[in-house]
Amino acid sequence: MPNCPKCGNKESLPTRTFSVIVEPTKGERGMTERRVGMYTCSNCGMKFPTVISKQRYLIVAEDQLKTIQDELSSVKKGNEDLSARVKGMADQQRDLESSVERAAKANEVRRLQTKLSELEDFVQYLRKEKGELEQKVSKLR
Ligand SMILES: [Zn+2]
Numbered sequence: 001m002p003n004c005p006k007c008g009n010k011e012s013l014p015t016r017t018f019s020v021i022v023e024p025t026k027g028e029r030g031m032t033e034r035r036v037g038m039y040t041c042s043n044c045g046m047k048f049p050t051v052i053s054k055q056r057y058l059i060v061a062e063d064q065l066k067t068i069q070d071e072l073s074s075v076k077k078g079n080e081d082l083s084a085r086v087k088g089m090a091d092q093q094r095d096l097e098s099s100v101e102r103a104a105k106a107n108e109v110r111r112l113q114t115k116l117s118e119l120e121d122f123v124q125y126l127r128k129e130k131g132e133l134e135q136k137v138s139k140l141r
Contacts, residue, residue, distance in 0.1 A: 009043035030058035
């Protein structure tokens with residue numbers, strides 16, 4: 001909401017709006033479109049303009065714009081491919097993790113089986129020892 005430059009009264013609605021195209025000043029590129037609102041102070045009647053918004057336009061050759069658009073769409077395509085590959089890699093990683101888990105479980109089972117057969121051998125050995133000792137004891141009687 002602009003203020004009246006004469007009396008400072010706030011005005012909310014312009015009496016009319018229009019656009020002006022402003023040529024670039026030195027060192028600037030492109031054109032600027034300014035939307036200007038004309039206000040009439042409801043207090044003192046002063047008419048004054050205010051810039052409502054600005055939009056800058058760069059002049060680009062059609063061929064160049066086409067090239068930029070083509071490059072942009074190929075970058076987008078590349079991005080999509082990359083995303084798909086990343087997703088594929090994440091899936092592979094999950095599969096790998098679960099097969100590592102399975103392998104670790106299988107290893108643990110093998111380790112326990114080995115331990116079990118070692119214990120069975122030891123029990124057998126102890127039974128044999130026991131038998132021999134019992135024989136020795138019976139000879140001593
Ligand atoms: Zn005024």
